Amino acid sequence: MRLLFDQNLSFKLCQMIADLFPDSNHVRSHGLSEVADRALWEFAKANGFAIVTQDVDFAELAGLLSAPPKVIWLRAGNQTTATIAALLRRHAQTIQSFESDDSAACLEIY
Template identity: 85%
Template sequence: MRLLFDQNLSFMLCQMIADLFPDSSHVRSHGLSEAADRALWEFAKANGLAIVTQDVDFADMASLLGSPPKVIWLRTGNQTTAAIAALFRRHAQTIESFESDNGTACLEIY
C-alpha cells in the first residue's frame, strides 16, 4: 500500500516506515501542502495512494464517497513522529488487510 501523509504529519514518516510501505510520500513532496481536502482526495485517487491523516474531514469524505482512495485515520492525538512510526509497525498487518478489503473505505487506528 502506497501512503500519502497529510500536512499535519511529519514528512519523516516516509523514510521511517519505507521498509513496510515503500513509495509512500508526503503532500509537501507533491506541492500540495496548502491544497484543499478535495484536491488531496482527487490526487490520491488518481495516483493510487491511501491518505493518512489525523483530520476527521477525510474520514467523512470516505464515508460519503467511498474508495478509492482509502483513508487511514490516526485517532491518537498529538504524538511524536517516532510514536506514529511505531504505531504503523504495530498495525502493519491490519493496514495490509485493509488494502484488499473492498468494503471498507476508512481504517481508524488508535
C-alpha cells in the first residue's frame, strides 16, 4: 500500500516505515502542503495513494465519496513522530488487510 501523509504528520514517517510501506510519500514532496482537502483527495486517487491523516475531514470524505482513495485516520491525538511510526508498525497487518477490503473506505487507528 502506498501511503500519503498529510501536512500535519512528519515527512520523516516515510523513511521510518519504508521497510513496510516502501512507496510512501508526504504531501510536501508533491507541493501539496497548502492545497484544499478535495485537491489532495483527487491527487491521492489519481496516483494510487491511501491518505494517512489525523484530520476528520478526510474520514468524512471517505464516508461521502467512498474509496479510492482509502483513508487511514490516526486517532491517537498529538504524538511524537516515533510514536506515530510505532502505531503504524503495530497496525501494519490491519493496514494491509484494509487495502484489499473493497467495502472499506476508512480505517481508524487508535
